[in-house]
Amino acid sequence: MVKIIVVGSASMDLVVTSAKRPGAGETVLGDSFSTVPGGKGANQAVAAARLGADVTMIGRVGDDPFGVEIVNNLKRNHVSVDYVEPVTHCGSGTAHIILAEGDNSIVVIKAANNEVTPHYIDRSLDAFNKADMVMIQQEMPEETVTHVSRICRKLGIPLLLNPAPARPLEKEVIENAAYLTPNEHEAKMIFADMTVSEALRKYPNKLFITEGSRGVRYFDGTQEVLVPSYKVEAVDTTGAGDTFNAAFAVALAEGKPVYESVRFANRAASLSVTKFGAQGGMPSRQEVEVQI
Numbered sequence: 001m002v003k004i005i006v007v008g009s010a011s012m013d014l015v016v017t018s019a020k021r022p023g024a025g026e027t028v029l030g031d032s033f034s035t036v037p038g039g040k041g042a043n044q045a046v047a048a049a050r051l052g053a054d055v056t057m058i059g060r061v062g063d064d065p066f067g068v069e070i071v072n073n074l075k076r077n078h079v080s081v082d083y084v085e086p087v088t089h090c091g092s093g094t095a096h097i098i099l100a101e102g103d104n105s106i107v108v109i110k111a112a113n114n115e116v117t118p119h120y121i122d123r124s125l126d127a128f129n130k131a132d133m134v135m136i137q138q139e140m141p142e143e144t145v146t147h148v149s150r151i152c153r154k155l156g157i158p159l160l161l162n163p164a165p166a167r168p169l170e171k172e173v174i175e176n177a178a179y180l181t182p183n184e185h186e187a188k189m190i191f192a193d194m195t196v197s198e199a200l201r202k203y204p205n206k207l208f209i210t211e212g213s214r215g216v217r218y219f220d221g222t223q224e225v226l227v228p229s230y231k232v233e234a235v236d237t238t239g240a241g242d243t244f245n246a247a248f249a250v251a252l253a254e255g256k257p258v259y260e261s262v263r264f265a266n267r268a269a270s271l272s273v274t275k276f277g278a279q280g281g282m283p284s285r286q287e288v289e290v291q292i
């Protein structure tokens, strides 16, 4: 069983479904409202655990009912929460999601996730012991991402950085990461002075650009490869990227070749969109392997 550490956000998703997405200044009548566990970090932790990894989450929640439910949900999914500590002076992170017209729009309030600080990481250093892979995203302070990237470089642990939501990345962080998985929009922001092909060639087998329903593109050292996605009937695409990242990390940590790891991750991500909620459709190992 591979050991994966996820440093990241753990939030509650407040989801409304509506036939129409409201424009600026417009009010529309929606269809439903639900609260479901989310946050990119927690989503990736849950997805990796369902795929059979031994997962420890490093994160923060608020001292509130959402915080309790977020932690219980991680436990139910066999994610270790020894390093998920409640903060007392602010609430849990929330994501405000509109599902409309076949896609989502999301506003994230980081709240307690802002307390995943470099100092907190230093207090959680034992968690990194014997890790096969560390995963991180960007719903928490920028300096934490830099700090974790330095720790991983020092300890020789591969770091998979999912640079979402988009923000420019320091060169040092790019160099410290073993794998980078931006979507097209994030890639444009990070590699603003290059074309996509130039960026891919600069980081062979390290930069993997996710292109939604088209698939995932990378440079294998010889040629550009597009690994096509699997076609499915999508119910809710929230969490598909998180499932991809988790499955990719698990496959790589297990020693699968790169192409095979992307295919495995594409399959897991495609299954994840067939049910409601970021974590609702995240598949088990068996579900992915039956279908690959």
Ligand code: RIB
Pocket: 011, 012, 013, 037, 038, 039, 040, 043, 094, 095, 106, 108, 139, 238, 239, 240, 241, 242, 278
């Ligand atoms: O990646 C999907 C996640 O992003 C949602 O669960 C929501 O919490 C947002 O942070």
